[in-house]
Amino acid sequence: MKRTGISFLYLIGERLSDFPQELEGILNRPNISFHEAFYELTPTPEDLLLKVHSSRMIEGVRQTPYYETALYSTGGTVQAAERIWRNEIDNAFVFTGTGDHHAGRDYFGGGCHFNGAALAIENLRHKFGAKRFAILDTDSHHGDGTRDIFQDDEDVLHVCLCSQNRDDGTNVDIAIPYSISDEEYLSILEAECTPRIAQFKPEIIFWEFGYDATSGDYGSKGLSIDCHAEIARIVSQVADNACRGKMVAILCGGSRRDIARHCIPRIINCLAE
Ligand SMILES: [Zn+2]
Ligand SMILES: [Zn+2]
Incomplete structure (x- = not known):
């Protein structure tokens, strides 16, 4: 049984309005820990933001209504990764109010403001000397911001299922x-992605979990609502083999409330197995 941390904030919008209620029956288990913004979770500090994003870009986000949401969303990822590194938990699921993967070094957009996976990676590097990282992106769209940040970084493997090769x-x-x-x-996923990740030997895996590729959502590729828990199972397996289960699942795209309600508890169950 894994120890799974959940990062949660209440600034997460309509699509997640069934949470945390839908996690009833999960939150009271001894191997689940729930970390809430404004209580345990703190906003990402400016000195860390500046390791990933330009000051011009940070200033731009500050002018939007999503600045605080973005600070806490990414704080949830940064602190989940730290807890994993300190061996307090094995893996984590991060609820976000604003996404990661379209936020680059000097730009943001597409519902993404700061890049939580990138911030968590820089934090692990500077605080703990961590070296190798893998990011798997199963959101329907290309993770252009994440690519922009890490494309010349040979210690970060970025595997993205999107619309290009x-x-x-x-x-x-x-x-x-x-x-x-x-x-x-x-x-x-099993033929092209997980072998690459295993071969790369990351110390931790970040999974950008978007559910917008589900049939009926805005980036539909025709996936069923049950596909995401299967993806979670495969990602957990590769994490088990590559890095003793160290993995952070970060909520990315997807708009439908019913799909979130179906998928997220099943994914968390799978992480906590
Ligand atoms: Zn997307
Ligand atoms: Zn891509």
Whole structure:
């Protein structure tokens, strides 16, 4: 049984309005810890933001209504990764009110303001001397911001399932056709993604979990609502083999409340197995 941490904040918008109530039956388990913004979770500090983003970009986010949400969303990821590093938990699920993967070094957009995975990686590097990292992105869209930050960084493997193909070692994109079956998607994941991650030998894996590729959501590739828990199982397995289970799942795109309500408890159950 894994010790799973949940980072939570109440500034997360309509799509997550069934939470944390939908986690009833999960939150009272002894291997689950719940960390809430304004209580245990603190906002990402400015000196860490400046290790990833330009001061011009940070200033731009400060002018939006999402500045505080972005600070706490990324704080949830940064602190979950720290807890994993201190061996207080094995893995984590991070609720976010604003996403990661379209936030680059000097720009933001597409519902993403600061890049939580990137901030967590820089934090682990500077505080703990961690060296190798993998980011797996199963949001429907290309993780352009994450790519912008890490494309020349050979210690970060970025594997992104999107709409283009690329493979130059640490920057990997795999084009997913529209209207793919769960079986095909999962077999691409197991054939193309997890072997690369295992071979790279990361010390921790960040999973950008977007559910917008689900049938009926805005980035639909035709995945069923049950596909995401299967993805979680595969990511957990590769984390078990590569880095003793160290993994942070970060909520990325997706708009439908019913899909969130279905997927997220199942993913957390899978992480906590
Ligand atoms: Zn997306
Ligand atoms: Zn991509």
